[in-house]
Amino acid sequence: MTQVGEGHETAADEAGPVLTFGAPTVGEILAERYQLEQHVNNDSAGRQVWRGIDVVLRRPVAVVLRHPGGDSAAEMLQAAVAASRVLHPNLVGVYDAIDEEQRAYVVREWVDGESLRDLIAAEGPLDPARAIAIAHSVADALTAVHATGMVHGNVHPGTTLIGDDNRVVLADARADAADSVEADVRAVGGILYFALTGHWPHTEVGRSALPDATRDSAGNPAAPRQIRAGVPAYLDDLTMDLLDRRVAAPAAEALTAELGRLDAAAEEEEFEDVGPLRFVQGGGTSSEPARSAPKIMLGVGALVIIAIIGLVFGIRAISNSSKPNASPTSTVDANTGGQPGTDDPSDAPQGDPVKIPLTEDMVRIVDPPQGDRDDTGESKYVVDGDQDTAWKLSYFKQPNFGGRKAGMGVLIHLPEPRALSDVRVYTSAPGAAIDLRVGDKDPGDTSKGDDTIVKSYARLSDGDGAVNTGDKQILDGFDPDKKYQYVLVFLTKLPRNEDTPGYQVNVNEIELYGF
CATH class of the missing domain: 2.60.120.260 (Galactose-binding domain-like)
Structure with missing residues (x-):
């Protein structure tokens, strides 16, 4: 059972050496309140994860221990304090954050269940309806986080926990200056992709590394429909649009609304008839079905190109008719100019690299x-x-x-x-x-x-x-x-x-x- 995710780890690595605290013992009580019951694992940032008991409120807790504390643990503790301010059913509750200088620890809600990463490893890719339900819960949690002006920064199959009661919760926020609202939203596309294919489309790290997506020669991940049968076209479009940085990312609330619509359709057994996406790239939803942005842009782009080609050939025809002895156009020398990249529009690349x-x-x-x-x-x-x-x-x-x-x-x-x-x-x-x-x-x-x-x-x-x-x-x-x-x-x-x-x-x- 994974109780702490293993996604974004640069914050821990940047802080300096992260060493597990030397052998806390079963039965030890931290802060005169949190009794350690079982060592669960060591997370990929080098911290010990324990199942414990809050002896005051008599409830199970997860305790994440880090050595040393002090300045090197400041980022972990600050992230925990920030996360404790957001209460949402799809966010793991953070109860306490304590620095004892020689060690620091965060106490949070214990979730009986497993991570999405472990679920996929055991059962394989999920059916589209369940994948949508999980992504919907994650997007809903992010909507709550973003509403406070904060960023989660660690949306990952290892931080997405599936409870035994099927509750989906997002854990282990680790936002730093490099994270953004957009990165959070695009990570929901990664969750969808992973749930549908069993592969992770974003760069991965260390011991937590997930199977990489199947990629083309340019490094772009193959669409879910290319990997497995039965993925509806509109879900495939939504997933790939979220991963494509050329397509504007929506606000978390707009994404939650769209996933909620698809989730409801699945519950009513009308999943296959839900129709095209209503997702609008401007950040909201429309009352009428809308084509995905890439298809619209391709269509508009094709019309513009056709118009330009026609205009160019028309001008050349007029020019050539008025200048019957005109000489052929000379090409640009690729070695001219001495710049790092030399302009040569007459020889633009064609085909696959x-x-x-x-x-x-x-x-x-x-x-x-x-x-x-x-x-x-x-x-x-x-x-x-x-x-x-x-x-x-x-x-x-x-x-x-x-x-x-x-x-x-x-x-x-x-x-x-x-x-x-x-x-x-x-x-x-x-x-x-x-x-x-x-x-x-x-x-x-x-x-x-x-x-x-x-x-x-x-x-x-x-x-x-x-x-x-x-x-x-x-x-x-x-x-x-x-x-x-x-x-x-x-x-x-x-x-x-x-x-x-x-x-x-x-x-x-x-x-x-x-x-």
Whole structure:
């Protein structure tokens, strides 16, 4: 039985080493009130989870213990205090938060049941009606949280608990500055996707890692209807719209209303006849069925493209008729301009991206000043096609390379500029912050040259804002109308190594995709 979720863990990792408190004993009473009855498990953030008894009110409680307390436990305690202010039947009640300096603990409601993660592991994907009911409860809980101005920040199959009485409750809020209302709402799409397919469409972390979604060459998850039969089209559309960042996310209350409509239809056994979605991307619901935004935009986009093509050909026809000796239009030189990405609209990418073969002579390690450059030559291991070989970084006492330098990376130098799609980085462990940068030249394999690269290359994606939580990272941001020749995959923060004290990661493989 899981009583604490194992989703978003960066807050705990950032606070420093999280060690389980050394062997609390059965029968021990905390704060002269909470008696420990049974050690349930250790959650993925390194905290002990106990079933206990409130000896004053004689009710079961869950006790989450962390060592040490003090400043390093402040974020956990603050999240608990914030969660205690929101009372809702689909939120786990938080009763107490205590800091004893050498240890800290949160006391909350005990739920007899199991997490959605464990339920799916035991029973497999759920039928659509039950998946909707669970997502409806989670969205309703988020509506209450957001109404107070707070964010949950940890909506996950491990924090979604299913009681023995079928009550669905959301536990273990861990919001930090990187979380948002939108992320909460999109995570409901993840809950739907997981309930319907048994796979998690978002990046995952550590020991709590869930089976990853089946993905296409661009890293996009396959729709539930592509994975299993029997998923209604409108539920499939709703799930994928929530996961698609190109589609505006609704307010939690609008999503709750739509899921409530579908939930009610399932209870009345009219599930198959419920019809198209009434969900409106502006954040509310309409009285008439509405087509999903992606289909509307595709239709409008197609009409606009047809109109533009007709206009262009019309103008060319008029121009050519008035200038019978006009010379053919010349193409733009892809190597002109000296910019990180060179404009070449006449040769825009077409079709699906393909893997670009990378060889040893096309990559090198970038180690800016204050680095010892001992890793020179190890770049060959990230392009040899063998996941068992790797560029093994050194150990550091702090995640930001000991505070000695901005980071380290791999420079990819293509023989000639070309249109690119994304870079895929495979690491030995989750938690590394990686960003993608581009430039127009390699100033040289020296400390000075590496310093110039780090300072001058333009960032296409930023790994400093939040630690990436999967051991496979897909980095994009390339302009489809530009070509690139020099690409830097740059690590700015290292994860804690579980086997040896310190921060360290191996880069097993780097793949570049383009057109």
